[in-house]
Amino acid sequence: MTMKKINAFEQGEAILKTLSKGAFLTTAADGKQNTMTIGWGSLGFKWGAPTFTVMVRQSRYTKELIDANPEFTVSFPVNEGFAKAIALCGTKSGRDMDKFAEAGLTAIAGETVSVPVIKDCGLHLECKIVEHYTMEADKFDTELSAKWYGAGDWHTCYTGVITAAYIEE
Numbered sequence: 001m002t003m004k005k006i007n008a009f010e011q012g013e014a015i016l017k018t019l020s021k022g023a024f025l026t027t028a029a030d031g032k033q034n035t036m037t038i039g040w041g042s043l044g045f046k047w048g049a050p051t052f053t054v055m056v057r058q059s060r061y062t063k064e065l066i067d068a069n070p071e072f073t074v075s076f077p078v079n080e081g082f083a084k085a086i087a088l089c090g091t092k093s094g095r096d097m098d099k100f101a102e103a104g105l106t107a108i109a110g111e112t113v114s115v116p117v118i119k120d121c122g123l124h125l126e127c128k129i130v131e132h133y134t135m136e137a138d139k140f141d142t143e144l145s146a147k148w149y150g151a152g153d154w155h156t157c158y159t160g161v162i163t164a165a166y167i168e169e
Helices: 008-019 061-068 083-089 099-103 142-148
Strands: 003-005 023-029 032-038 042-046 049-057 071-077 122-134 155-168
Touching: 008 042, 008 049, 008 071, 008 122, 008 155, 023 061, 023 083, 032 049, 032 061, 032 083, 032 099, 049 061, 049 071, 049 122, 071 155, 083 099
Parallel strands: none
Antiparallel strands: 003 155, 023 032, 023 071, 042 049, 049 155, 071 122, 122 155
8 A cells, every 4th residue: 555645635625525424533642542533624724834623622532642742643534434433433432442443443654743544544634733722612602602512511623734645545
């Protein structure tokens, strides 16, 4: 398997279409790794560079790891066969299990970050965090707040400069 470098913006439609069905946000720190399913994210251009922003709730194990190591990868399962893994990684915590083993996922080393990507997904972004902030109730729409944050488990938004983007061939 080879990795073909791509321009992330040229794959924008595939990224957003796949994201709406679920993608894998992977983190690693202190000898531990975890992946979780995400359905929200933003591909953008900030500070003269391509970026990807992910959102992680305060209660998530992923937040502990991403705060300890400011890098992440997003693997977009553009290939078939990941529905069960997307479901498992979106409902179980890495605090309680090895999600890679349980979901039958294979981690392969990132090219520019210390965080792995998920083999056979097909499309990957590697990112180094350059900005993060935690959402606050007084700075957020009240209707959306009631719908998504009734329990007060706000997201921290992490913007990463895309250091590598590639597809598997």
